[in-house]
Amino acid sequence: MTDILPFFKSIISVSGLSGYETPVATLIEQKWTPLVDELSRSKLGSLHGLKKGSVSVKGSRPSVLIATHMDAIGLMVTRIVDGFIYVTYIGGIDPRVLPGTPVIVHASKSGEELYGVVVMPHTNLLPEGEGTGAMSLKYLMIDTGLTAGEVSKRVSVGDVVAFNTEATEIAGGCVSGHSIDNRASVTALTVCLEELQSKSHLWDVWAVTSTQEETSLGGAQTSAFQIRPTIAIAVDVTFGKGTGVQGWEGHELGKGPTLGIGPTIHPFLHKQFKEVAEKVEIPFAVEPMPSHSSTDGDALQLTAEGVPTMVVSIPMRYMHTPVEMISIKDIQRTGRLLAEFVVSLEADFMTKIAWD
């Protein structure tokens, strides 16, 4: 197995916010070019890699679409006051963790990437009672160090602002950084494609890095419509056990991926995944998803006349913060499991998919 860590660190060191995914898409494109037979971008920018299967059938070959979203949460400029930049969210962000975060402002007027930090005003400058505790986003600002005149020459309302926390290897085989949601799964899918280079598989594999998951699930929805896969798998991150996340909603880091179960997921696909994982001795946990999966899976399942869908997740701590944390081993295991699942798909698999 090749060392996937450098690739993973490279894709969590660039921006690529929802709707603006090109910086990360370019890196993935380079990595995937030798791993797939065809590579293209969808109308909404999702990257579609096709690795052809070997079964010859009448009509089109059955296909599995594996979706990992490559977009990241971030910020967008709403107004500029005296050189300080005020922002809103793209995707869901907890404002409590923002002060002190290093960011990159993608300045549209000058085309520059400006470094900045999220700062908060001094207590004395805030309305009565607002100076203690967590601060609402409306008071937070970005300081780029430039004068007011220099900022307004470069930055406009609507410019995107990405997190710029460094990708850091830390103890316990973990990595911390921004946009691990969901570039960890993009990495796992890359591991899967690498594994499949030396394995034979009957089905076509559509490896998709989708766009706009954090805002509308729009990338996965439209890619699935275009591709019309036989079955679909969404791979995303899930809540890792740790501070604030205990009980059934959290899963241990370093203990393998989770296999979703619930109305989004076709029970037969869940069962098949479980059997494959047991056979190749990959540890996993079962993750109840009693309503929605809150992943691309929700859109994939409802595409066109419906697509049998599975959701596989990698436990991650500190979701939607600039310091998300994940176990690299879990990423590798998820990639291997995906590859083994693809290999397990027989030509007549769809005849076995049945409701009990």
Next chain:
Amino acid sequence: MKPLLKTLTETFSPSGYEDEIRKVITKEVKPLADEVRVDALGNLIVRKKPAKGAKDPKKIMIAAHMDEIGVMVTHVDSNGFVRFTGIGGVYPRNLPGGHVRFANGVSGVIGLEPTNQPAEIPPLSKMFIDVGASDKKNCPVKTGDVAGFERSFLDLGDKLVAKSMDDRIGCLVAIEALRALKSTPHDVYFVFTTQEEIGTRGAQTSAYGIDPDLGFSIDVTGWGDTPGQKDFEVALGKGPAIKIRDGGMLSDPRIVDWMIRTAEKGKLPYQREVLLGGTTDAHAMQLVRGGVPVGCISIPCRYVHTPAEMVDINDVTNAVKLIVAMLSNPVSI
């Protein structure tokens, strides 16, 4: 332009009941278009074909919704008072004392139950419509009947006020752009959509039917230029707003570029719009089939979803110029 806007805004058209407005718009666009049809959800689809010999025409969909917010009768009590619910984003604080008109021509006023907290805005369930009836039997409206808000058009010079600027002003811009567009290298579909206020439904199905290469909506946006209104950098009179994001959509950056490049080339004023809540037909258009690159041209509008929505005529004429310039030249996206 003003007489047409007066007719458009004073026409009855709550979501799902767009017959009257569709007739008005059809009459205007018929002489200007190559093809006019109505689809299953009532969308009015108005096509202008590419000029002969046009190279690589793009199928472009432009959506302006012709429905408006309104109310629907839930029941009539024994004394003839009409209880109702909202159609679309009807805010209780904008209702007391308002006039409504039903499809059958009956008018009424909105009354409130008495309350111990006069400073609080009661919910819709504590309001009723008084149509002048004395009991249920002689009440001229029944459960399920639909009413629109009534307010006559007001001309304040550059500033214009009406009950349904949202989104008759978009319809006006689309009509005037079609009128001014002598020739285009594109296959242009102006779609006057239905049911936007209850979830961009007309745009969803018409976009599916048309299957455009790219598109945009024309709709109103909020404002940041009246007392106490903060944190929104859009003002009336400073040009149409080019939407970068709203509560339901991130505009495709390529469409935003196309709009800005065209505005700057034509020396037309424009504003960059980052709207936190609410969305437009473009939200639905973006996600149909395999996806569509979309954006939105917004007309800044004060007091949205009240019976007194205000726009600036200069933003309207500049929006028309911008759209005509965009449609007059080839585009590569």
